[in-house]
Amino acid sequence: MAARTLPSVLVVDDEKHSVASMRMALEDDFNVLEAMNATEALALMEEHWVQVVLSDQRMPGKTGTELLTEIRDRWPETVRIIITGYTESNDMIDAINEAGIYQFITKPWHPDQLLMAVRNAVRLFELARDHERMTLEMRYLGSTATAKLDARRRQLQEGLGFDSVWRGPNSPLNAVIALARQYASFDVPVLLTGEAGTGKTELARAMHYGSLRSDRPFFELNCTGLSDEALAAELFGIKRGAAPGVQSTRFGILQKADRGTIILNGIDSLSEVMQLTLLRLLREGAYQPVGSHETQTSGARILAGSHRDLRQRVAEGGFRGDLYFALAVTELHVPPLRGRPGDVAGLAEKFLHAAAEEHGKPVRGFSDSALEFLEGYDWPGNLLELQNEVIRMLIIAQEVTLGPELISRHILQAEPGENGADRKAADLGTMDGTLKDRVEMMEMRILRETMTRMKWNKSRAASELGLSRVGLRAKLDRYGIEPRAATSEEE
Structure with a gap:
């Protein structure tokens, strides 16, 4: 096991017995460096990593305040302490303003007092270093996280946008993609029609990642084969206790989408009740979770997918005309393979x-x-x-x-x-x-x-x-x- 490295403390005093006394008080806990004047002290500072400096105030050449001022400018993290036998207020004010000292210690000092002061100073040095390190890490992590998020967002937009919808140079799908690009950035409903498996969900996803909502969630829900109760629970959520076995409130995709985009496939299979509920959602953005009397609002964009011709369904009386026109601000037909x-x-x-x-x-x-x-x-x-x-x-x-x-x-x-x-x-x-x-x-x-x-x-x-x-x-x-x-x- 490696031996613990002792913190380095520099004591500066022109009186040899004062330096010896401080060394005796500190040498068990610290690596003590000794200097008789400011010149020797600065030379030691350049050679060693010093956590604390204890300097006498009145010395030949530079005073303690002048020495600690220079140390503050060159090694600002080092904790500075003045030891003086004089208590003139002007000296104290100069030391505080110019040298930024941590503490005054007056002569004669007690060994325990000196030891406690230096221990606290070393602890302050370590805390300051930890704070600086954590600040730099947080700054780096913050910028890194932001960069990663931006890169991920660009990757999603490129990988899941319109470029991900493969088609040839002369493909009939090109005209559909061109129109979809125009409607992508407008927050209006779009009706996607075409046979099952033609890629309506893929096109809806491309419209989402080509819009201003690209940093928000995208959800797909196939309405075909779902009962009204199951569809309402999936879409609107369900309150705790609203149905047997529901022990906690479940959020629907309208809440999960959170200003994102939802593609509702199989819209032609909706019952009359669900058609009316969806019409209210499109007109007012309002809905009620299953088992709740509280009306909530959603900012999600609704795209709809249908395997069958909804105009014909309206003519046959199987689909509400007002819902069709609410959904079909524009209609994009995805051609079969x-x-x-x-x-x-x-x-x-x-x-x-x-x-x-x-x-x-x-x-x-x-x-x-x-x-x-x-x-x-x-x-x-x-x-x-x-x-x-x-x-x-x-x-x-x-x-x-x-x-x-x-x-x-x-x-x-x-x-x-x-x-x-x-x-x-x-x-x-x-x-x-x-x-x-x-x-x-x-x-x-x-x-x-x-x-x-x-x-x-x-x-x-x-x-x-x-x-x-x-x-x-x-x-x-x-x-x-x-x-x-x-x-x-x-x-």
């Missing part, structure tokens, strides 16, 4: 590399023929279906480049159309034409899917289909089925 054929390849690559990083599996990308199949499918499940398919392909892939043989059979068998596959025709029961036409259509799709999955190895494909190589080749020629892109045949 089949309406964004140029975006599928880029989105698939984005999902692939994100999943590869998450699961720690190296990949290079998709082959050209795989991208052709993915782009030719209409993706009725939109973004989520595409993401799930990409993850499934990544899991079963054995090579760094993912080929079409990894794609699910129903996608390979789908007939590519002008805007993706005709999913209705994929069901044999809904096809038009004679029985022969329908059978031939299904035979063609099965042949295409099998050849792709077998990487155009005709021997393996013929064996699986129960055909000879000659018979398989004849059917491929009959239907005009050829390898997509750069798929080579294995003999």
Whole structure:
């Protein structure tokens, strides 16, 4: 264990017996440095880290006050004490004003008195140093925390803003994004329409982080399938004892959002009662937690998402017209994935590399023929279906480049159309034409899917289909089925 370092105390007096007396009184508790005049004292100050200086007032050359004044200017943290046999008021005033002394000690002094004074002075020195250190740390931590918060806010705005919504240079989504940017900074409700899985929540999040509310919370609530009671509890909160098992008050997302943004998806499924409650919230900003009679207000911005056409719902009497117009200050329609054929390849690559990083599996990308199949499918499940398919392909892939043989059979068998596959025709029961036409259509799709999955190895494909190589080749020629892109045949 390292020995404790004693605090250093400098005693300055032109009388040797006075210096010896002070050393004897202090040497057990302190490292005592000795000087006979101001010049020697300043030299020792430059060589040692001194916590306390005890100086006689009347000395040849510089007086104690002059010495301590210079020490205060050069080493302001050092605690200064005057020892004097004289008590002239002018000397005391000069010492206080000029030297900033901590204490006067008059001669003759008692050893215990001197020891106690120096101990207190050392403690004062340590406290002053601790205070300075903590002040610097708090200043640094405060500036660091502010810098980190600003950096995090910028990161969120960049990572979750409009740039995070991937689309191609000529994507139909570009016009929607341009309009969303304009409405982002205005505190008005916006209605987002589009099929399930088209990215309405992602667009709403981008609008939030592109607005002046970006430093406030963002919440998403899907209203579909929730009862009025469950929806009210989630949205408005619930008071303690308002329902069985509720032992404490629960805050709703209107309180949690706190001047942030809320996207209410599935707004078309609201009951008449909840429609009226939401209308009051939009008009007055007022609501009541479940089980409470107290009216509260919210400053949250409300965005709404709907899978169905609300204008048609209003015309059919299934949705309040006044609520529709309160929600739809502007209406942004998010196109389905089949309406964004140029975006599928880029989105698939984005999902692939994100999943590869998450699961720690190296990949290079998709082959050209795989991208052709993915782009030719209409993706009725939109973004989520595409993401799930990409993850499934990544899991079963054995090579760094993912080929079409990894794609699910129903996608390979789908007939590519002008805007993706005709999913209705994929069901044999809904096809038009004679029985022969329908059978031939299904035979063609099965042949295409099998050849792709077998990487155009005709021997393996013929064996699986129960055909000879000659018979398989004849059917491929009959239907005009050829390898997509750069798929080579294995003999």
